[in-house]
Amino acid sequence: MPTDLSPVDDALADALDDERTRQRETLSLVASENYASEAVLAAQGSVLTNKYAEGSPGERYYGGCEHADAVERLAQERARELFGADHANVQPHSGTQANLAAYQALLDSGDTVLSLELRHGGHLSHGQPYTMVDEHFDVVHYGVDPETGRLDYDAVAARATETEPDLIVSGYSAYPRAVDWERMQTIAEDVGAYHVADIAHLTGLVAAGVHPSPVGVADLVTGSTHKTIRAGRGGMILCGEERADAVDTAVMPGCQGGPLMHNVAGKAAGFAEALTPAFDVYARQTVENAAALADRLQTRGFDLVSGGTDVHFALVDLRETHPELTGAAAEAALESVGLVANKQTVPGDHRSATVASGLRIGTPAITTRGFDAAATERLADALVDVLDAPDDEAVRDDARETVAELCRQFPVYDGGAVASA
Known part of the structure; x- marks a missing residue:
């Protein structure tokens, strides 16, 4: 389906059509990427782009919001059903914006936040240097066990006792193991702290019941x-x-103005798809x-942080097996053959995040294309071949x-897997 912008803007139309082609002709292994269905794309490109709807459904600061109200209520209801939640605010523009609002709802400026260190799998919005969170709060960190690559909950508890935080953040950007939410909650309660669980990467897995909630x-x-x-x-x-009231107020006016109603419509469409049995599969x-990816990488001689995965990605540590190869160089070598992944720091990494010593390799997007374990193993072999000999044409x-x-076997868009996901 070509982008319908010509003759208004040929240059933009060409760029968007080229991106659609790139997505069809390459394989995304970026753990945070996926392919939205045509229904979600249509909702996000709808006339709701034109509508301001500051406030909550039924309590807007603008007129003409009756249909925006209906859309947001659908998104809220479906989110509550998916996750078994009493209340869902679907207005944040991003996961980071949701985190900022969560901190706003629970904390005062200068309070102490305890979160996972970035090089150990934490996220920028959990209070890494140079972020708003770091500017407004006293941020301290815990880490994973350097030997196992896993969270040592006793060590996290000791760090909490030592630092006396007002808030503990769990849920991570590059931690390939299941999280013991109950233990993290107990640790928080023992030191009188709040607990925010960030499931940015895990939303689909939690919704489908394949990861603890x-x-x-x-x-x-x-x-x-x-x-x-x-x-x-x-x-x-x-x-x-x-x-609920504290969260809603923290989102608007605390952290943002009007919601992006076209994106809220996309959330409603995607949540409806996630409520189907096909999504659980x-x-x-x-x-x-x-x-399967993790097993194949290890069989071919690669080291994985924590020795495997419980989630949707494997975290490769190149330092011992390929010491001459940085994460950035590995990323570039893979992209040259149509495999799109991302460089990633690993626990104990001495390289910067822009260079890194690891790769985060995810399966959400290829699974949307229809990959099974056998296809994933075939992809993994091609990936390993390139990393073993990155200069061999x-x-x-x-x-x-x-x-x-x-x-070709697992197409996407224009009749491919997500046309009717």
């Missing part, structure tokens, strides 16, 4: 709505009724594909052909 455990749950759950791009906050396959040519065959 922090809803009803943590004080607030935040997340993105476009990663493993494939809904409209943005964020959300889930909570009990006792915190998809989520299970995403995790199975990640396990014959190896690259073979990998390009493998990628092209997999793209």
